[in-house]
Amino acid sequence: MSNDVAQPFCNNAEWGMLDWNDLKYFLAVARGGSTLAASRELRVSQTTVARRIAALEESVGLTLFEKRPAGYALTPSGDELLVHAEEVEAAALRFDSTAGASTRDISGTVRLTTEEVLAMTVLAPLLRELHDLHPKIHIELDSAQTIRDLGAGEADIALRSTSKPQPAGVVGRALCKDDWTLYCSCDYAARHGVPKNKEDLKNHSLVGGGGGNLWRAYSAWIKDMGLEDQVMVQHGSSTGLLSGVRSGFGIAVLPCMVGDGDPDLIRCLPPRENHGRVMWLLTHERVRHAPRVRTTIDFLYERLKRLVSELELAT
Structure with a gap:
Protein backbone atom coordinates (compact mmCIF):
# COMPACT_ATOMS: atom_id res chain seq x y z
CA MET A 1 0.00 0.00 0.00
CA ALA A 99 -22.04 26.24 -23.22
CA GLY A 100 -24.61 24.27 -25.15
CA ALA A 101 -27.70 25.63 -23.47
CA SER A 102 -28.21 28.34 -26.07
CA THR A 103 -28.18 25.90 -28.98
CA ARG A 104 -29.93 22.86 -27.52
CA ASP A 105 -33.61 22.42 -27.00
CA ILE A 106 -33.73 21.31 -23.37
CA SER A 107 -37.35 20.27 -23.25
CA GLY A 108 -39.52 17.20 -23.12
CA THR A 109 -40.49 14.50 -20.65
CA VAL A 110 -38.01 12.66 -18.44
CA ARG A 111 -39.24 9.52 -16.68
CA LEU A 112 -37.47 9.16 -13.34
CA THR A 113 -37.86 6.06 -11.16
CA THR A 114 -36.76 5.53 -7.56
CA GLU A 115 -37.82 4.23 -4.14
CA GLU A 116 -40.88 6.08 -2.84
CA VAL A 117 -39.23 7.36 0.34
CA LEU A 118 -36.41 8.93 -1.72
CA ALA A 119 -38.90 10.47 -4.15
CA MET A 120 -40.89 12.11 -1.38
CA THR A 121 -37.96 13.39 0.71
CA VAL A 122 -34.66 13.73 -1.12
CA LEU A 123 -35.88 14.35 -4.67
CA ALA A 124 -38.91 16.56 -4.05
CA PRO A 125 -37.01 19.82 -3.32
CA LEU A 126 -34.44 19.09 -6.03
CA LEU A 127 -37.11 18.65 -8.69
CA ARG A 128 -38.60 22.00 -7.75
CA GLU A 129 -35.20 23.61 -8.30
CA LEU A 130 -34.76 21.73 -11.57
CA HIS A 131 -38.09 23.08 -12.75
CA ASP A 132 -37.05 26.64 -11.89
CA LEU A 133 -33.90 26.23 -14.01
CA HIS A 134 -35.43 24.23 -16.86
CA PRO A 135 -39.19 24.83 -16.96
CA LYS A 136 -39.57 23.00 -20.28
CA ILE A 137 -38.43 19.67 -18.76
CA HIS A 138 -41.41 17.67 -17.52
CA ILE A 139 -40.67 14.99 -14.92
CA GLU A 140 -42.70 11.80 -14.61
CA LEU A 141 -41.76 10.48 -11.19
CA ASP A 142 -42.32 6.73 -10.83
CA SER A 143 -42.06 5.38 -7.27
CA ALA A 144 -43.61 1.98 -7.93
CA GLN A 145 -42.06 -0.94 -6.07
CA THR A 146 -41.43 -2.74 -9.37
CA ILE A 147 -37.91 -2.20 -10.70
CA ARG A 148 -38.18 -0.51 -14.09
CA ASP A 149 -36.15 -1.83 -17.03
CA LEU A 150 -34.06 1.01 -18.44
CA GLY A 151 -33.04 -1.10 -21.43
CA ALA A 152 -36.66 -1.67 -22.36
CA GLY A 153 -37.40 2.05 -22.10
CA GLU A 154 -39.60 1.77 -19.00
CA ALA A 155 -37.77 4.78 -17.52
CA ASP A 156 -35.10 7.26 -18.61
CA ILE A 157 -33.29 7.68 -15.28
CA ALA A 158 -33.17 5.57 -12.13
CA LEU A 159 -31.96 6.60 -8.69
CA ARG A 160 -31.31 3.05 -7.59
CA SER A 161 -29.46 1.04 -4.96
CA THR A 162 -27.69 -2.09 -6.12
CA SER A 163 -24.75 -4.36 -5.41
CA LYS A 164 -24.91 -6.10 -8.79
CA PRO A 165 -23.39 -5.25 -12.19
CA GLN A 166 -25.79 -3.47 -14.52
CA PRO A 167 -27.09 -4.97 -17.78
CA ALA A 168 -25.36 -4.11 -21.04
CA GLY A 169 -26.09 -0.58 -22.15
CA VAL A 170 -26.95 0.75 -18.68
CA VAL A 171 -24.50 3.41 -17.54
CA GLY A 172 -24.38 5.66 -14.51
CA ARG A 173 -22.58 7.49 -11.76
CA ALA A 174 -22.11 6.24 -8.20
CA LEU A 175 -23.33 8.60 -5.48
CA CYS A 176 -22.57 6.91 -2.15
CA LYS A 177 -22.89 3.75 -0.10
CA ASP A 178 -26.56 2.99 0.37
CA ASP A 179 -26.53 2.66 4.16
CA TRP A 180 -29.76 1.94 6.04
CA THR A 181 -30.21 1.72 9.78
CA LEU A 182 -32.81 2.08 12.55
CA TYR A 183 -34.22 5.48 13.48
CA CYS A 184 -36.62 6.85 16.05
CA SER A 185 -38.09 10.32 16.51
CA CYS A 186 -36.93 12.80 19.14
CA ASP A 187 -40.35 12.48 20.77
CA TYR A 188 -40.06 8.70 20.93
CA ALA A 189 -36.55 8.98 22.39
CA ALA A 190 -37.78 11.37 25.09
CA ARG A 191 -40.51 8.91 26.10
CA HIS A 192 -38.73 5.59 25.71
CA GLY A 193 -35.02 6.28 25.31
CA VAL A 194 -32.77 5.21 22.44
CA PRO A 195 -31.68 1.58 22.18
CA LYS A 196 -27.92 1.26 22.56
CA ASN A 197 -27.54 -2.21 21.08
CA LYS A 198 -29.53 -4.97 19.41
CA GLU A 199 -30.52 -6.52 22.75
CA ASP A 200 -32.16 -3.23 23.78
CA LEU A 201 -34.49 -3.45 20.78
CA LYS A 202 -36.48 -6.15 22.57
CA ASN A 203 -37.81 -3.39 24.82
CA HIS A 204 -38.97 -1.14 21.98
CA SER A 205 -41.79 -0.99 19.44
CA LEU A 206 -40.85 -1.60 15.80
CA VAL A 207 -42.57 -0.28 12.73
CA GLY A 208 -42.62 -3.00 10.08
CA GLY A 209 -43.39 -3.15 6.38
CA GLY A 210 -42.01 -1.14 3.50
CA GLY A 211 -43.36 -3.33 0.73
CA GLY A 212 -41.71 -5.50 -1.92
CA ASN A 213 -38.02 -6.35 -1.68
CA LEU A 214 -37.56 -3.90 1.19
CA TRP A 215 -39.94 -5.75 3.48
CA ARG A 216 -38.51 -9.11 2.48
CA ALA A 217 -35.04 -8.03 3.60
CA TYR A 218 -36.30 -6.10 6.63
CA SER A 219 -38.57 -8.90 7.85
CA ALA A 220 -35.78 -11.47 7.45
CA TRP A 221 -33.57 -9.31 9.66
CA ILE A 222 -36.36 -8.92 12.24
CA LYS A 223 -36.89 -12.68 12.30
CA ASP A 224 -33.16 -13.35 12.57
CA MET A 225 -33.00 -11.00 15.56
CA GLY A 226 -36.00 -12.64 17.22
CA LEU A 227 -37.94 -9.37 17.19
CA GLU A 228 -41.17 -10.50 15.49
CA ASP A 229 -43.23 -9.73 18.62
CA GLN A 230 -41.90 -6.15 18.69
CA VAL A 231 -43.52 -5.21 15.34
CA MET A 232 -46.60 -3.28 16.46
CA VAL A 233 -47.71 -1.88 13.09
CA GLN A 234 -46.92 -2.74 9.49
CA HIS A 235 -47.00 -0.33 6.53
CA GLY A 236 -47.20 -1.20 2.87
CA SER A 237 -44.64 1.32 1.65
CA SER A 238 -41.30 2.91 2.54
CA THR A 239 -43.02 6.26 3.17
CA GLY A 240 -45.23 4.37 5.62
CA LEU A 241 -42.11 3.40 7.56
CA LEU A 242 -41.05 7.04 7.61
CA SER A 243 -44.46 8.23 8.80
CA GLY A 244 -44.47 5.60 11.53
CA VAL A 245 -41.12 6.82 12.82
CA ARG A 246 -41.97 10.52 12.53
CA SER A 247 -45.23 9.99 14.44
CA GLY A 248 -43.31 8.61 17.41
CA PHE A 249 -45.05 5.22 17.12
CA GLY A 250 -41.79 3.27 17.08
CA ILE A 251 -38.46 2.46 15.47
CA ALA A 252 -37.94 1.47 11.83
CA VAL A 253 -35.22 0.98 9.27
CA LEU A 254 -34.70 3.94 6.90
CA PRO A 255 -32.08 4.99 4.36
CA CYS A 256 -29.39 7.12 6.01
CA MET A 257 -29.73 9.60 3.14
CA VAL A 258 -33.24 10.25 4.49
CA GLY A 259 -32.83 9.71 8.22
CA ASP A 260 -29.65 11.72 8.67
CA GLY A 261 -31.18 14.65 6.81
CA ASP A 262 -34.25 14.83 9.07
CA PRO A 263 -33.57 16.92 12.22
CA ASP A 264 -36.40 15.18 14.09
CA LEU A 265 -34.92 11.69 13.67
CA ILE A 266 -32.20 9.97 15.70
CA ARG A 267 -29.98 7.10 14.62
CA CYS A 268 -30.43 4.16 16.97
CA LEU A 269 -27.62 1.89 15.78
CA PRO A 270 -24.72 2.19 13.30
CA PRO A 271 -25.45 1.02 9.74
CA ARG A 272 -24.56 -2.54 8.82
CA GLU A 273 -21.09 -2.75 7.29
CA ASN A 274 -19.92 -4.58 4.15
CA HIS A 275 -23.38 -4.79 2.62
CA GLY A 276 -21.97 -3.82 -0.76
CA ARG A 277 -24.93 -1.70 -1.86
CA VAL A 278 -24.25 1.57 -3.68
CA MET A 279 -26.66 4.32 -4.69
CA TRP A 280 -26.43 5.07 -8.42
CA LEU A 281 -27.89 7.48 -10.93
CA LEU A 282 -28.46 5.25 -13.94
CA THR A 283 -29.62 5.69 -17.52
CA HIS A 284 -29.27 3.87 -20.82
CA GLU A 285 -26.83 4.50 -23.65
CA ARG A 286 -29.78 5.01 -25.95
CA VAL A 287 -30.95 8.17 -24.19
CA ARG A 288 -27.96 9.36 -22.14
CA HIS A 289 -27.04 12.12 -24.64
CA ALA A 290 -30.59 13.41 -25.13
CA PRO A 291 -30.44 17.03 -23.86
CA ARG A 292 -33.37 16.63 -21.47
CA VAL A 293 -31.89 13.45 -19.93
CA ARG A 294 -28.30 14.71 -19.82
CA THR A 295 -29.39 17.98 -18.20
CA THR A 296 -31.48 16.18 -15.59
CA ILE A 297 -28.74 13.70 -14.70
CA ASP A 298 -26.06 16.39 -14.47
CA PHE A 299 -28.27 18.48 -12.20
CA LEU A 300 -29.29 15.60 -9.92
CA TYR A 301 -25.76 14.23 -9.66
CA GLU A 302 -24.30 17.55 -8.57
CA ARG A 303 -27.05 18.27 -6.05
CA LEU A 304 -27.12 14.74 -4.61
CA LYS A 305 -23.33 14.61 -4.25
CA ARG A 306 -23.49 17.91 -2.40
CA LEU A 307 -26.22 16.51 -0.12
CA VAL A 308 -24.18 13.37 0.60
CA SER A 309 -21.11 15.46 1.49
CA GLU A 310 -23.16 17.67 3.83
CA LEU A 311 -24.66 14.65 5.60
CA GLU A 312 -21.24 13.03 6.00
CA LEU A 313 -19.91 16.18 7.66
CA ALA A 314 -22.91 16.34 9.98
CA THR A 315 -22.73 12.73 11.24
Whole structure:
Protein backbone atom coordinates (compact mmCIF):
# COMPACT_ATOMS: atom_id res chain seq x y z
CA MET A 1 0.00 0.00 0.00
CA SER A 2 1.39 3.39 -0.97
CA ASN A 3 2.47 5.84 1.74
CA ASP A 4 2.08 8.82 -0.58
CA VAL A 5 0.13 11.76 0.79
CA ALA A 6 -2.53 12.88 -1.63
CA GLN A 7 -2.70 16.52 -2.68
CA PRO A 8 -5.27 18.24 -4.89
CA PHE A 9 -4.36 17.90 -8.55
CA CYS A 10 -4.03 21.65 -9.00
CA ASN A 11 -1.47 21.87 -6.16
CA ASN A 12 0.97 19.50 -7.83
CA ALA A 13 4.22 21.21 -8.75
CA GLU A 14 3.95 19.81 -12.26
CA TRP A 15 0.27 20.58 -12.67
CA GLY A 16 0.93 22.08 -16.06
CA MET A 17 2.06 18.66 -17.32
CA LEU A 18 -1.18 16.95 -16.33
CA ASP A 19 -3.37 15.68 -19.17
CA TRP A 20 -6.82 16.45 -17.77
CA ASN A 21 -8.33 13.87 -20.11
CA ASP A 22 -6.62 11.20 -17.98
CA LEU A 23 -9.07 11.97 -15.17
CA LYS A 24 -11.74 10.33 -17.30
CA TYR A 25 -9.75 7.09 -17.19
CA PHE A 26 -9.05 7.48 -13.47
CA LEU A 27 -12.78 7.83 -12.70
CA ALA A 28 -13.74 4.93 -14.96
CA VAL A 29 -11.25 2.56 -13.26
CA ALA A 30 -12.23 3.78 -9.78
CA ARG A 31 -15.93 3.18 -10.52
CA GLY A 32 -15.52 -0.04 -12.46
CA GLY A 33 -12.82 -1.62 -10.29
CA SER A 34 -10.67 -2.72 -13.23
CA THR A 35 -9.10 -1.56 -16.46
CA LEU A 36 -11.30 -4.06 -18.30
CA ALA A 37 -14.51 -2.53 -16.97
CA ALA A 38 -13.18 0.94 -17.72
CA SER A 39 -12.24 -0.05 -21.28
CA ARG A 40 -15.79 -1.24 -21.90
CA GLU A 41 -17.26 1.94 -20.45
CA LEU A 42 -14.94 4.22 -22.48
CA ARG A 43 -14.90 2.00 -25.57
CA VAL A 44 -11.12 1.84 -25.80
CA SER A 45 -8.64 -0.98 -25.35
CA GLN A 46 -7.67 -2.23 -21.90
CA THR A 47 -4.05 -1.43 -22.75
CA THR A 48 -4.98 2.20 -23.43
CA VAL A 49 -6.66 2.49 -20.04
CA ALA A 50 -3.66 1.00 -18.22
CA ARG A 51 -1.29 3.32 -20.12
CA ARG A 52 -3.33 6.41 -19.30
CA ILE A 53 -3.51 5.46 -15.60
CA ALA A 54 0.26 4.98 -15.53
CA ALA A 55 0.73 8.36 -17.21
CA LEU A 56 -1.56 10.04 -14.66
CA GLU A 57 0.28 8.46 -11.72
CA GLU A 58 3.58 9.67 -13.15
CA SER A 59 2.18 13.14 -13.74
CA VAL A 60 0.88 13.63 -10.18
CA GLY A 61 3.70 11.66 -8.55
CA LEU A 62 1.36 9.37 -6.63
CA THR A 63 0.29 5.73 -6.71
CA LEU A 64 -3.44 5.92 -7.24
CA PHE A 65 -4.32 2.23 -7.50
CA GLU A 66 -3.20 -0.98 -5.88
CA LYS A 67 -3.18 -3.72 -8.51
CA ARG A 68 -4.79 -6.89 -7.16
CA PRO A 69 -5.76 -10.20 -8.78
CA ALA A 70 -9.42 -9.17 -8.61
CA GLY A 71 -8.80 -5.75 -10.15
CA TYR A 72 -7.72 -2.25 -9.25
CA ALA A 73 -8.33 -0.86 -5.73
CA LEU A 74 -7.84 2.79 -4.84
CA THR A 75 -4.90 3.55 -2.56
CA PRO A 76 -5.47 6.10 0.23
CA SER A 77 -4.00 8.72 -2.12
CA GLY A 78 -6.33 7.68 -4.92
CA ASP A 79 -9.33 7.64 -2.61
CA GLU A 80 -8.58 11.17 -1.43
CA LEU A 81 -8.09 12.44 -4.97
CA LEU A 82 -11.29 10.78 -6.18
CA VAL A 83 -13.31 13.64 -4.68
CA HIS A 84 -11.25 16.20 -6.60
CA ALA A 85 -11.55 14.24 -9.83
CA GLU A 86 -15.32 14.11 -9.42
CA GLU A 87 -15.34 17.87 -8.84
CA VAL A 88 -13.42 18.36 -12.09
CA GLU A 89 -15.87 16.06 -13.87
CA ALA A 90 -18.85 17.96 -12.45
CA ALA A 91 -17.29 21.29 -13.46
CA ALA A 92 -16.66 20.01 -16.97
CA LEU A 93 -20.24 18.78 -17.22
CA ARG A 94 -21.54 22.13 -16.01
CA PHE A 95 -19.32 23.90 -18.55
CA ASP A 96 -20.60 21.68 -21.34
CA SER A 97 -24.20 22.06 -20.24
CA THR A 98 -23.93 25.84 -19.96
CA ALA A 99 -22.04 26.24 -23.22
CA GLY A 100 -24.61 24.27 -25.15
CA ALA A 101 -27.70 25.63 -23.47
CA SER A 102 -28.21 28.34 -26.07
CA THR A 103 -28.18 25.90 -28.98
CA ARG A 104 -29.93 22.86 -27.52
CA ASP A 105 -33.61 22.42 -27.00
CA ILE A 106 -33.73 21.31 -23.37
CA SER A 107 -37.35 20.27 -23.25
CA GLY A 108 -39.52 17.20 -23.12
CA THR A 109 -40.49 14.50 -20.65
CA VAL A 110 -38.01 12.66 -18.44
CA ARG A 111 -39.24 9.52 -16.68
CA LEU A 112 -37.47 9.16 -13.34
CA THR A 113 -37.86 6.06 -11.16
CA THR A 114 -36.76 5.53 -7.56
CA GLU A 115 -37.82 4.23 -4.14
CA GLU A 116 -40.88 6.08 -2.84
CA VAL A 117 -39.23 7.36 0.34
CA LEU A 118 -36.41 8.93 -1.72
CA ALA A 119 -38.90 10.47 -4.15
CA MET A 120 -40.89 12.11 -1.38
CA THR A 121 -37.96 13.39 0.71
CA VAL A 122 -34.66 13.73 -1.12
CA LEU A 123 -35.88 14.35 -4.67
CA ALA A 124 -38.91 16.56 -4.05
CA PRO A 125 -37.01 19.82 -3.32
CA LEU A 126 -34.44 19.09 -6.03
CA LEU A 127 -37.11 18.65 -8.69
CA ARG A 128 -38.60 22.00 -7.75
CA GLU A 129 -35.20 23.61 -8.30
CA LEU A 130 -34.76 21.73 -11.57
CA HIS A 131 -38.09 23.08 -12.75
CA ASP A 132 -37.05 26.64 -11.89
CA LEU A 133 -33.90 26.23 -14.01
CA HIS A 134 -35.43 24.23 -16.86
CA PRO A 135 -39.19 24.83 -16.96
CA LYS A 136 -39.57 23.00 -20.28
CA ILE A 137 -38.43 19.67 -18.76
CA HIS A 138 -41.41 17.67 -17.52
CA ILE A 139 -40.67 14.99 -14.92
CA GLU A 140 -42.70 11.80 -14.61
CA LEU A 141 -41.76 10.48 -11.19
CA ASP A 142 -42.32 6.73 -10.83
CA SER A 143 -42.06 5.38 -7.27
CA ALA A 144 -43.61 1.98 -7.93
CA GLN A 145 -42.06 -0.94 -6.07
CA THR A 146 -41.43 -2.74 -9.37
CA ILE A 147 -37.91 -2.20 -10.70
CA ARG A 148 -38.18 -0.51 -14.09
CA ASP A 149 -36.15 -1.83 -17.03
CA LEU A 150 -34.06 1.01 -18.44
CA GLY A 151 -33.04 -1.10 -21.43
CA ALA A 152 -36.66 -1.67 -22.36
CA GLY A 153 -37.40 2.05 -22.10
CA GLU A 154 -39.60 1.77 -19.00
CA ALA A 155 -37.77 4.78 -17.52
CA ASP A 156 -35.10 7.26 -18.61
CA ILE A 157 -33.29 7.68 -15.28
CA ALA A 158 -33.17 5.57 -12.13
CA LEU A 159 -31.96 6.60 -8.69
CA ARG A 160 -31.31 3.05 -7.59
CA SER A 161 -29.46 1.04 -4.96
CA THR A 162 -27.69 -2.09 -6.12
CA SER A 163 -24.75 -4.36 -5.41
CA LYS A 164 -24.91 -6.10 -8.79
CA PRO A 165 -23.39 -5.25 -12.19
CA GLN A 166 -25.79 -3.47 -14.52
CA PRO A 167 -27.09 -4.97 -17.78
CA ALA A 168 -25.36 -4.11 -21.04
CA GLY A 169 -26.09 -0.58 -22.15
CA VAL A 170 -26.95 0.75 -18.68
CA VAL A 171 -24.50 3.41 -17.54
CA GLY A 172 -24.38 5.66 -14.51
CA ARG A 173 -22.58 7.49 -11.76
CA ALA A 174 -22.11 6.24 -8.20
CA LEU A 175 -23.33 8.60 -5.48
CA CYS A 176 -22.57 6.91 -2.15
CA LYS A 177 -22.89 3.75 -0.10
CA ASP A 178 -26.56 2.99 0.37
CA ASP A 179 -26.53 2.66 4.16
CA TRP A 180 -29.76 1.94 6.04
CA THR A 181 -30.21 1.72 9.78
CA LEU A 182 -32.81 2.08 12.55
CA TYR A 183 -34.22 5.48 13.48
CA CYS A 184 -36.62 6.85 16.05
CA SER A 185 -38.09 10.32 16.51
CA CYS A 186 -36.93 12.80 19.14
CA ASP A 187 -40.35 12.48 20.77
CA TYR A 188 -40.06 8.70 20.93
CA ALA A 189 -36.55 8.98 22.39
CA ALA A 190 -37.78 11.37 25.09
CA ARG A 191 -40.51 8.91 26.10
CA HIS A 192 -38.73 5.59 25.71
CA GLY A 193 -35.02 6.28 25.31
CA VAL A 194 -32.77 5.21 22.44
CA PRO A 195 -31.68 1.58 22.18
CA LYS A 196 -27.92 1.26 22.56
CA ASN A 197 -27.54 -2.21 21.08
CA LYS A 198 -29.53 -4.97 19.41
CA GLU A 199 -30.52 -6.52 22.75
CA ASP A 200 -32.16 -3.23 23.78
CA LEU A 201 -34.49 -3.45 20.78
CA LYS A 202 -36.48 -6.15 22.57
CA ASN A 203 -37.81 -3.39 24.82
CA HIS A 204 -38.97 -1.14 21.98
CA SER A 205 -41.79 -0.99 19.44
CA LEU A 206 -40.85 -1.60 15.80
CA VAL A 207 -42.57 -0.28 12.73
CA GLY A 208 -42.62 -3.00 10.08
CA GLY A 209 -43.39 -3.15 6.38
CA GLY A 210 -42.01 -1.14 3.50
CA GLY A 211 -43.36 -3.33 0.73
CA GLY A 212 -41.71 -5.50 -1.92
CA ASN A 213 -38.02 -6.35 -1.68
CA LEU A 214 -37.56 -3.90 1.19
CA TRP A 215 -39.94 -5.75 3.48
CA ARG A 216 -38.51 -9.11 2.48
CA ALA A 217 -35.04 -8.03 3.60
CA TYR A 218 -36.30 -6.10 6.63
CA SER A 219 -38.57 -8.90 7.85
CA ALA A 220 -35.78 -11.47 7.45
CA TRP A 221 -33.57 -9.31 9.66
CA ILE A 222 -36.36 -8.92 12.24
CA LYS A 223 -36.89 -12.68 12.30
CA ASP A 224 -33.16 -13.35 12.57
CA MET A 225 -33.00 -11.00 15.56
CA GLY A 226 -36.00 -12.64 17.22
CA LEU A 227 -37.94 -9.37 17.19
CA GLU A 228 -41.17 -10.50 15.49
CA ASP A 229 -43.23 -9.73 18.62
CA GLN A 230 -41.90 -6.15 18.69
CA VAL A 231 -43.52 -5.21 15.34
CA MET A 232 -46.60 -3.28 16.46
CA VAL A 233 -47.71 -1.88 13.09
CA GLN A 234 -46.92 -2.74 9.49
CA HIS A 235 -47.00 -0.33 6.53
CA GLY A 236 -47.20 -1.20 2.87
CA SER A 237 -44.64 1.32 1.65
CA SER A 238 -41.30 2.91 2.54
CA THR A 239 -43.02 6.26 3.17
CA GLY A 240 -45.23 4.37 5.62
CA LEU A 241 -42.11 3.40 7.56
CA LEU A 242 -41.05 7.04 7.61
CA SER A 243 -44.46 8.23 8.80
CA GLY A 244 -44.47 5.60 11.53
CA VAL A 245 -41.12 6.82 12.82
CA ARG A 246 -41.97 10.52 12.53
CA SER A 247 -45.23 9.99 14.44
CA GLY A 248 -43.31 8.61 17.41
CA PHE A 249 -45.05 5.22 17.12
CA GLY A 250 -41.79 3.27 17.08
CA ILE A 251 -38.46 2.46 15.47
CA ALA A 252 -37.94 1.47 11.83
CA VAL A 253 -35.22 0.98 9.27
CA LEU A 254 -34.70 3.94 6.90
CA PRO A 255 -32.08 4.99 4.36
CA CYS A 256 -29.39 7.12 6.01
CA MET A 257 -29.73 9.60 3.14
CA VAL A 258 -33.24 10.25 4.49
CA GLY A 259 -32.83 9.71 8.22
CA ASP A 260 -29.65 11.72 8.67
CA GLY A 261 -31.18 14.65 6.81
CA ASP A 262 -34.25 14.83 9.07
CA PRO A 263 -33.57 16.92 12.22
CA ASP A 264 -36.40 15.18 14.09
CA LEU A 265 -34.92 11.69 13.67
CA ILE A 266 -32.20 9.97 15.70
CA ARG A 267 -29.98 7.10 14.62
CA CYS A 268 -30.43 4.16 16.97
CA LEU A 269 -27.62 1.89 15.78
CA PRO A 270 -24.72 2.19 13.30
CA PRO A 271 -25.45 1.02 9.74
CA ARG A 272 -24.56 -2.54 8.82
CA GLU A 273 -21.09 -2.75 7.29
CA ASN A 274 -19.92 -4.58 4.15
CA HIS A 275 -23.38 -4.79 2.62
CA GLY A 276 -21.97 -3.82 -0.76
CA ARG A 277 -24.93 -1.70 -1.86
CA VAL A 278 -24.25 1.57 -3.68
CA MET A 279 -26.66 4.32 -4.69
CA TRP A 280 -26.43 5.07 -8.42
CA LEU A 281 -27.89 7.48 -10.93
CA LEU A 282 -28.46 5.25 -13.94
CA THR A 283 -29.62 5.69 -17.52
CA HIS A 284 -29.27 3.87 -20.82
CA GLU A 285 -26.83 4.50 -23.65
CA ARG A 286 -29.78 5.01 -25.95
CA VAL A 287 -30.95 8.17 -24.19
CA ARG A 288 -27.96 9.36 -22.14
CA HIS A 289 -27.04 12.12 -24.64
CA ALA A 290 -30.59 13.41 -25.13
CA PRO A 291 -30.44 17.03 -23.86
CA ARG A 292 -33.37 16.63 -21.47
CA VAL A 293 -31.89 13.45 -19.93
CA ARG A 294 -28.30 14.71 -19.82
CA THR A 295 -29.39 17.98 -18.20
CA THR A 296 -31.48 16.18 -15.59
CA ILE A 297 -28.74 13.70 -14.70
CA ASP A 298 -26.06 16.39 -14.47
CA PHE A 299 -28.27 18.48 -12.20
CA LEU A 300 -29.29 15.60 -9.92
CA TYR A 301 -25.76 14.23 -9.66
CA GLU A 302 -24.30 17.55 -8.57
CA ARG A 303 -27.05 18.27 -6.05
CA LEU A 304 -27.12 14.74 -4.61
CA LYS A 305 -23.33 14.61 -4.25
CA ARG A 306 -23.49 17.91 -2.40
CA LEU A 307 -26.22 16.51 -0.12
CA VAL A 308 -24.18 13.37 0.60
CA SER A 309 -21.11 15.46 1.49
CA GLU A 310 -23.16 17.67 3.83
CA LEU A 311 -24.66 14.65 5.60
CA GLU A 312 -21.24 13.03 6.00
CA LEU A 313 -19.91 16.18 7.66
CA ALA A 314 -22.91 16.34 9.98
CA THR A 315 -22.73 12.73 11.24
